[in-house]
Amino acid sequence: MSNSIERNPASYRDPSGFIFEKDGVLYRQVNNYFKEDFDLFIQSGLYDKLVNQQLLIPHQTIHDCISGDENAYLTILPEKINFISYAWEWSFDMLKDAALLTLRLAKESIQFGLSLKDATPHNIQWHKGKLIFIDSLSFEKYNEKNPWIAYRQFCENFLSPLLIMHHSKLTLNQLQLAWPDGIPLEVAAKLLPAKTKYSFHTFLHIHLHAKVSNKAAGKRQKDLQFSRRKFLNLLQSLEMVIRRLKSPSTATQWADYYKEATNRNGYIEEKKKIIQHWLSLNPSLKSAADLGSNEGYFSLCLSEHKIETLSADIDPNCINQLYLKIKQEKINNIQPIIFDFSNPSPAIGVDNKERERFTDRLNTELVISLALLHHLAIGKNIPFEKLASYFSKIAPLLIIEFISKEDEKVQILLKQKRDIFSNYTQTLFEKEFSTFFKIIDKQEIELSGRTLYFMKRNEE
Structure with missing residues (x-):
């Protein structure tokens, strides 16, 4: 990689590509590893639809290998984000809307034969007055044999903190600073009141999910098959429970x-x-x-x-x-x-x-x-x-x-x-x-x- 290229310190987990900076400009490299999925994402029409609906950050495609990396397929130049913020700096309804945006993207992806493989608040930022998804490498070819790979990630990053704040009636966004990759399901299950075990959706996505996740980890993939209908039902269930959650509105010394x-x-x-x-x-x-x-x-x-x-x-x-x-x-x-x-x-x-x-x-x-x-x-x-x-x-x-x-x-x-x-x-x-x-x-x-x-x- 060229010495003038500075790779973003947060962009190292995904083999699909990475963010880097050159001459003060941020680029995203798409690796050869992700070539087929990225081409499908663009050619299917999903990219255009999400950009036109202002749900996804638009980008310019640069075919030159700016980074000098032999693994590069192409480079994209995303529209600039003025200020990067994190979930622990967001209010309840900001996090709630980010969760609903993530579910909407997951549902839209299915219609185009793709699946959203990442469900983290780090892929959502504030841009031109609204929340927008910023990772164009989060969409892969849908495989009906596989469950939603981002399900647990979504529950730990979005559903867990929202449920905890809803039921405690406290703004506890700093919990996400303690667990920046999501509040573990086991922790969320213990922090939630016992009555949530009798709420079908909360029991399913938190309490039962926490119990079966570790047991399921050792199962072969074929034992975890998920039909398209099951996938959409899962997304609908998550959306239903999140829409019902209300912001804690404790009065403070700054009110009015x-x-x-x-x-x-x-x-x-x-x-x-x-x-x-x-x-x-x-x-x-x-x-x-x-x-x-x-x-x-x-x-x-x-x-x-x-x-x-x-x-x-x-x-x-x-x-x-x-x-x-x-x-x-x-x-x-x-x-x-x-x-x-x-x-x-x-x-x-x-x-x-x-x-x-x-x-x-x-x-x-x-x-x-x-x-x-x-x-x-x-x-x-x-x-x-x-x-x-x-x-x-x-x-x-x-x-x-x-x-x-x-x-x-x-x-x-x-x-x-x-x-x-x-x-x-x-x-x-x-x-x-x-x-x-x-x-x-x-x-x-x-x-x-x-x-x-x-x-x-x-x-x-």
Whole structure:
């Protein structure tokens, strides 16, 4: 393989092909091993149908062997994904819709004489306002003698976490960080309440599946034959149980934040006016991250300026509501994710390179951080210097809000812990952030005692 080619660290498991990068562009190689299946996928019409329905990422075919690999059949250039996210950063309904998308692809494949051989959330990403399948090498020729090879993978990656969250009424997406290749059926069966054993579909796909999987592992393939009708019935059963699952909707301290804030003497309107003015002075902005976005009010403002926006918040219910709004209103330039500023998603997998940490995946021109600083500096005891340093690493431009210690919201935080924050002052805030940024403008939000800053990262 050419020295200028960098193979993607997450693309090593499948002999069908792999992803690699050259000159900053991501390609996918199709190996000779997968030639017949890939040709069938294209020639059958399945590829065109899925792309036309916006279910599969489109690609250009490049017949040259860019990688220099002797195993190459051809190279494809997929449409670019702006930000890679993982299932542990998704809300309940995002994971649910990803599961339903996977089942839809499996059903569509059968009609074209193909079978979906992979059923993992890692093959689904956010693109142009919706979830889309990104792996064109996941479709192989259908063999009626074989059961669905991705059945257990689907149950562990989609059904298990959705059922656990549905029955516990808790948002437990971080379980998928502990088990990035899927929550084992044996674990899911023990975490689910006993009553689920009396639900036919849950018993079949989790409890019984967990018991028989290990026993079936040693059986010969001919003992596990699956007709087309059985295959479709299996998919229908999975779809039925998933559609019935409901998002945990536990109330949080952030619920209805903006409704409450709107009652504060025009505070939200004034803040929006200032931010929109700064955005108008920077018309070339194409991307932004709204960290601590809550229900996404200001993410929607960025969206109105045609800015691709990552809307990130620690509250899974807020992110889920934003996702449903984006889906309903067909907003195509906001991507919602669950994000804890004090504990961002780490790098995991083989050599800690298979799944990148949040910071390395984020590539944006502007970060906005509104009504968040006091939660980090006081609620999480993170010094201004550390916060400023981190912000400077992720974007060249920053819009940030400073809320004084006398503010009622800060006082609520201080009632919950001893006040050891003598350094929480606006003067020190400006001093520490000026080490990393130049303050371009600052505006006090009328009648609120709060201040907005527009900053630009210092050039080294």
